[in-house]
Amino acid sequence: MRESTGAGRSSGIRIQEVMVRRSPLFITASLYSAVPILAVAVLSAPKIGEPPLTLPHAPPGSAACAAVAPIRIEMTPTRRAGGASAVYEMRFSSSTFGVTVSEAGHYLYDVEVAVKGLPEKTGAVFVAWVATSDLEEWINLGPITNDQPIAGQVGWNKFIVFVTAESASDAESWSQEFYFSALSPSSRMHTMLGHGPFSSEPCLDPRN
Amino acid sequence: MPMLPPLMRLRPSVSPFLPGEGVDVASLSEARPGRIVDLANGDTLALEASLVRRTIRGRTYVMYAFNGQHPGPLIRVSQGAEIVVDFTNRIDLPTSVHWHGVRVENRYDGVPGVTQDPVQPGGRFMYRVRFKDAGIYWYHPHHREDIQQDLGLYGNMFVRPLAADYYGPANREEFLVLDDLLIDDAGLFPFGEEAATHTLMGRFGNVFLVNGEPDFGLEAKRGEVVRFFLTNVSNTRVFNLSFDGARMKVVGADIGKFEREQWVSSVVLAPAQRYVVDVRFEGEGRVALTNRIQAIDHYLATFKPRVDTLAVVAVSEKEAAEDHAEAFEILRENADVISEVDRYREYVDRAPDYELELTLRADDLPLTIKQMMQLDTLYFPPVEWNDAMPMINYVASSRELTWVLRDEGSGAENMEINWRFQVGDAVKIRLHNDIRALHPMQHPMHFHGQRLLVLAQDGIANDNLVWKDTVLLPTGATTDILLELSNPGRWMAHCHIAEHLEAGMKMVFEVE
Ligand SMILES: [Cu+2]
Numbered sequence: 001m002r003e004s005t006g007a008g009r010s011s012g013i014r015i016q017e018v019m020v021r022r023s024p025l026f027i028t029a030s031l032y033s034a035v036p037i038l039a040v041a042v043l044s045a046p047k048i049g050e051p052p053l054t055l056p057h058a059p060p061g062s063a064a065c066a067a068v069a070p071i072r073i074e075m076t077p078t079r080r081a082g083g084a085s086a087v088y089e090m091r092f093s094s095s096t097f098g099v100t101v102s103e104a105g106h107y108l109y110d111v112e113v114a115v116k117g118l119p120e121k122t123g124a125v126f127v128a129w130v131a132t133s134d135l136e137e138w139i140n141l142g143p144i145t146n147d148q149p150i151a152g153q154v155g156w157n158k159f160i161v162f163v164t165a166e167s168a169s170d171a172e173s174w175s176q177e178f179y180f181s182a183l184s185p186s187s188r189m190h191t192m193l194g195h196g197p198f199s200s201e202p203c204l205d206p207r208n
Numbered sequence: 209m210p211m212l213p214p215l216m217r218l219r220p221s222v223s224p225f226l227p228g229e230g231v232d233v234a235s236l237s238e239a240r241p242g243r244i245v246d247l248a249n250g251d252t253l254a255l256e257a258s259l260v261r262r263t264i265r266g267r268t269y270v271m272y273a274f275n276g277q278h279p280g281p282l283i284r285v286s287q288g289a290e291i292v293v294d295f296t297n298r299i300d301l302p303t304s305v306h307w308h309g310v311r312v313e314n315r316y317d318g319v320p321g322v323t324q325d326p327v328q329p330g331g332r333f334m335y336r337v338r339f340k341d342a343g344i345y346w347y348h349p350h351h352r353e354d355i356q357q358d359l360g361l362y363g364n365m366f367v368r369p370l371a372a373d374y375y376g377p378a379n380r381e382e383f384l385v386l387d388d389l390l391i392d393d394a395g396l397f398p399f400g401e402e403a404a405t406h407t408l409m410g411r412f413g414n415v416f417l418v419n420g421e422p423d424f425g426l427e428a429k430r431g432e433v434v435r436f437f438l439t440n441v442s443n444t445r446v447f448n449l450s451f452d453g454a455r456m457k458v459v460g461a462d463i464g465k466f467e468r469e470q471w472v473s474s475v476v477l478a479p480a481q482r483y484v485v486d487v488r489f490e491g492e493g494r495v496a497l498t499n500r501i502q503a504i505d506h507y508l509a510t511f512k513p514r515v516d517t518l519a520v521v522a523v524s525e526k527e528a529a530e531d532h533a534e535a536f537e538i539l540r541e542n543a544d545v546i547s548e549v550d551r552y553r554e555y556v557d558r559a560p561d562y563e564l565e566l567t568l569r570a571d572d573l574p575l576t577i578k579q580m581m582q583l584d585t586l587y588f589p590p591v592e593w594n595d596a597m598p599m600i601n602y603v604a605s606s607r608e609l610t611w612v613l614r615d616e617g618s619g620a621e622n623m624e625i626n627w628r629f630q631v632g633d634a635v636k637i638r639l640h641n642d643i644r645a646l647h648p649m650q651h652p653m654h655f656h657g658q659r660l661l662v663l664a665q666d667g668i669a670n671d672n673l674v675w676k677d678t679v680l681l682p683t684g685a686t687t688d689i690l691l692e693l694s695n696p697g698r699w700m701a702h703c704h705i706a707e708h709l710e711a712g713m714k715m716v717f718e719v720e
Contacts, residue, residue, distance in 0.1 A: 070666065092590075096458065096466070096672055097476035098665060098680040098687070099591050099650075103450045104513060105474075105501040107590060157502055157511035188586040191509035195583050 075113075075161065075180035084117035086180040088161045093153055106155040113141065113161060114149035118179070124165040129174055133158040133187050143169035158187040218574060218603040220405045224398030227300055227359060228259050228270035236261040236270065242279040242363065242385075242419060249289040255280075255305070257349070257361055258298040264389070264415065264422055269396050272299050272359045278420030279385045279441070280347070280363025287370045290338040295327065299356070302326035304333070306350040308480060308654070309462050309677040310365065311340045314697020317656055319350045322700050322716060326351050341659070341675070342369035343463045344383070344437040344482045354404040354411060354443055354706035358389070359396075360420070362441040375459060376469070376540055377532045378435040378486055382426060384497075386449075386477065386518065387441045388413025400605050404710035407611070408570075408604040408647055410444020410479075411707055412595035416499070416518050424519040428489045432528040433536050434521075435459070436485050440477045443706040446591050446650065446680070450474040451487050451521065452496045457539065460484035463659050463675035467546050469539040470672065474500070476591075478652040478680040480704035488536050495521040501593035514594065549673045552634060552661055552690045556669045560638035560688060562627065563616035566651050566681060566703070566713070567642035570609040577604065581647050588643055590682035591650045611651075611703060611713035616640075627717040633693040636663065643684035651708065654678040655691060656699040658719075663688040678704055693719045 070091035077084060090109040092100040100108045113128040128150045131138035141152040144163060162181035164174045228236070239260040247253060260273040274280030285291060297303050304326055306318035316335045320326040327333045339345075345365040349356040364383050369375070390397040390413045399405065406412075418424035428434055440447060450456065450473060458472045459465060462482050475483050489495060497519040502511040570578070577600050595601055615625045629635065641651060659675040665687045681687050702714035 091666055091668070092682075094668065094671075095476075096461075096470060096472075096670075096674075098478075098662070098685070099446070099476050099682050101448055101474065101476060103448075103473040103500060105448050105593065107502075185587050186511075186589070189504070189506075189509040190583050190586055192507045192580060192583060195579075 071185060073161075073182050073185070075163070075182040077180050078178050080165075080177065081179045082117070082119060084115060084119070084179070086113065086115040086163060088113045088182060090154070090184070102155050106157060108153060108155045110151060111141075111154050111161065112149050112151040113144055113163065115144055115146060115163060115180070118146055121165055124167060124177075125169045126163055126179065127166045127169055127171060127174070128161065128163050130154050130156075130159050130161050132156050133160055133183070135160075138173065140171060154184075156184075158189075159184045160187065218576065218599060220400055220603045220605045221607050222400035222402045222405060222605050225355065225401035226270065226396055226398050227272060227355075229300075231259060231270060233261050233268055233270055237276055238263060239271065239273045239278040239360065239420070240276055241421070242277045243281055244284055245281045246284045247289065247291050249286070250291070252292040252294055253281075253283065254294045254296070256296045256298055257303055257356075259300070260360070262360070264391070267391075267395070269391075271396075272356055272361045274361060274363055277363075278360050280361065282363060282383055283347075283365040284368065285339050285365070286368045287339060287342045290336060293335040293337060295333045295335060297327040297329055297331050300329055301352060301356065302328050303349045303351050303356055303361070305335060305347050306656075307335070307337050307345065307347050307365070309343070309345040309482075310337060311657055311659070311695045312337050314657065314695070314699065317697070317699065319656065319700050322698055339365070339367040341463050342367050342374060343460065344439060344484060346385070346439050346441060346480075346482070348441065352404075352710070354406075354710050355399045357441060357706060358399075358411065358413075358443050362387070364437070364439055366437065375435065375465070375484075376486065376538070377433070377530075377535045379429070379432040379528050379530060379532065381435045381437065383419075383437045383439075384424075384519070385419050385439050385441055386447055387417040387420075388445050389415045389417060391415050403606040404707045405603070405605050406444075406601050407606045407609055407707045407711040408601045409592055409595055409597070409649060410601075410705040412445055412598075413442065416516055418497070418519045426519060426521045428521050428523045429526045429528045430492050430523055431488070431490065431531055431533060432523075433486055433488045433532045436487060437482065438475065438477055438485065439482045440479050442479055444479060446479070446593060446652075447477045447499050448474050448501055448593070449477060449518075450498055450500065452498055454487050454489055454495050456485050456487045457536075458483055458485050461674040462677045465542045465545050466674040467549065467672050468541050471539070476680070478650070478678065478704070479706075480652055480654055480678045481676075481680065486536065488533070489521060489523045492523050492525045495523060497521065503594040504589060504592075504596045506596050545674070549661060549675075552663075552692070555634070555636045555690050556663045556688070558636055561635040563638040563640065565612075565614040565616055565640050565642055566653075567612045567614065568609060568645040568647060569612055570604070570646050572608040573604055578646075588648050588683045590684065606707070606711040609711055611708045611711045613701075613703075613713055613715050615715075622712050622715055625715040625717075627715075629693040629717065629719045631693060631696050631719055633719075635691050635693065637689050637691055639679070639681055639687045639689065641681040641683055641685050641687075648683045650680060650682050651713070652678050652680045652704040653701065654704045655701045657695045657697060658699065659692050659694070661690040661692075663690050696720060
């Protein structure tokens with residue numbers, strides 16, 4: 001479906017290939033072909049914890065039956081964040097089909113990042129980002145404050161959400177001053193390789 | 209998923225089944241392409257389900273067909289017409305015909321065990337089908353449809369609206385029936401005789417068929433606006449359809465029009481659903497109808513982009529006789545639909561009258577499979593677009609697992625549920641697709657004999673309503689529907705993944 005702008009206090013950011021920045025290292029849009037470098041990319045990325053998926057909250061009018069959306073994910077703070085906390089929520093962008101995907105089949109989510117208890121930092125603004133898990137493409141969602149969450153739309157298979165301190169809110173790419181980060185649920189997909197019945201299956205069939 | 213020795217040893221606990229055992233393929237007639245049958249009020253259609261020979265890409269198979277056609281004849285009628293269908297069963301299994309989405313009289317709904325006895329091989333049944341609502345519908349068996357529907361027993365019904373300007377202007381109408389068929393080196397992949405195989409995710413095919421053809425082609429003139437009526441008759445596959453480079457607007461769905469037309473870049477079409485889209489072919493050339501998905505590889509835990517061309521539209525240099533370019537740019541608002549659904553809008557904020565949980569019980573699956581399923585519990589995709597675990601899926605028959613509809617109010621499950629309503633009632637039902645099931649999955653839920661509106665999903669109100677009969681619930685979704693009870697009788701509601709239906713995912717509600 002046509003990609004729509006994010007909801008709520010969105011910075012109006014839309015996921016369109018043209019608006020997404022790509023690093024010079026960008027090789028291919030295919031995540032599959034990016035797999036071999038994925039592990040390296042994640043290792044060199046900011047340290048990422050494994051935050052628990054917070055369980056469902058109920059939609060309006062519900063008592064017994066809990067909804068799983070929006071998915072609410074607590075972000076892992078760095079030491080810089082002090083006692084501050086951050087969460088991001090994601091839900092399907094609006095669509096008439098019950099499932100929201102782009103023409104290429106990527107799920108389209110409205111993502112909203114909120115922080116609480118961040119200290120003032122003179123000469124700096126806090127900026128929320130979303131990047132593909134290989135860190136080859138990213139979006140500056142915009143400035144974020146304790147009172148003002150920031151929203152945008154994400155259409156990547158796997159991604160990481162993070163908050164940094166920057167000298168300007170429209171920074172082209174992030175500094176290394178990380179405050180929070182969290183993976184998309186899809187980034188946590190488990191590989192079967194080396195587990196259970198596959199523990200003694202070292203070789204991959206290239207046809208599959 | 210690679211085929212690995214621990215999985216290769218597994219076999220389903222049922223005997224293999226393919227139709228036409230002992231029949232000489234050469235003695236069967238080759239299936240013909242589907243034809244349009246225009247019927248008037250009071251007409252009778254003789255409909256016969258039989259064995260046919262089917263040649264696909266040079267290989268021959270025994271399949272089923274209605275009146276020897278793939279797809280079955282497209283029944284075209286005017287809104288309000290009533291026809292008689294004199295049905296004969298000449299296949300090797302008991303069967304029935306269900307008129308999907310049509311608000312027929314209950315005794316003609318074609319559901320064995322609920323509205324009729326199955327029609328035995330050689331038997332007949334007279335159906336009387338009245339077409340109350342304009343729109344695009346389809347007919348199919350409601351008995352072992354995992355086999356019968358998959359092997360070709362399906363056809364469209366198009367109910368022409370009474371108002372000439374019901375839809376916007378278009379140069380012509382095309383009806384596309386989308387399907388997939390599972391074929392390997394030995395031929396058609398066998399079904400389960402005593403019970404359905406592939407009950408975990410449903411049987412995905414590896415050969416795409418549009419109107420029964422693996423290489424379907426269409427012609428169009430430059431500048432033509434073509435109205436496509438899309439129907440998904442596959443057992444389980446959800447399509448993400450687009451016409452490369454051509455603009456598309458969605459006009460209608462299962463039963464009639466949307467409140468407002470909408471530009472879309474693709475259409476997500478779940479089993480049994482229909483969408484009506486207008487597409488304008490601007491320039492000369494080839495336009496592919498594609499299915500584009502991000503397939504999952506569970507072995508490597510990655511997504512792989514996948515594009516399949518389902519059909520090709522050859523756009524000629526000849527210009528369309530009539531130019532609808534201007535009208536095509538306008539997104540119409542349908543006052544008739546808006547005023548009709550207005551009376552149900554207040555239900556959006558009401559508490560639900562009923563809550564149904566959609567879940568899975570898989571107590572008796574082999575331990576190898578259980579292990580694998582329990583490995584991956586951190587992420588479940590909203591939709592399984594492809595069969596990412598074919599062996600596991602294959603060996604899971606309805607003997608080992610049960611898909612469950614649970615009424616949260618009473619605790620009753622599947623056929624134990626018996627909701628009772630009065631004609632004229634409207635009820636809000638909250639459907640909740642349990643993400644904590646051992647293997648959660650999307651479910652296209654179909655309610656027989658009535659119309660429904662999707663009021664909200666995951667707490668967000670739907671601002672563009674359309675009457676439907678089948679609603680897709682992605683994994684983890686909570687979807688509120690308004691079920692309008694307009695048609696008396698005992699009706700079935702079920703998941704339209706054929707194998708999930710076979711694995712128990714069905715219930716009955718009664719309207720007095
Ligand atoms: Cu289902």
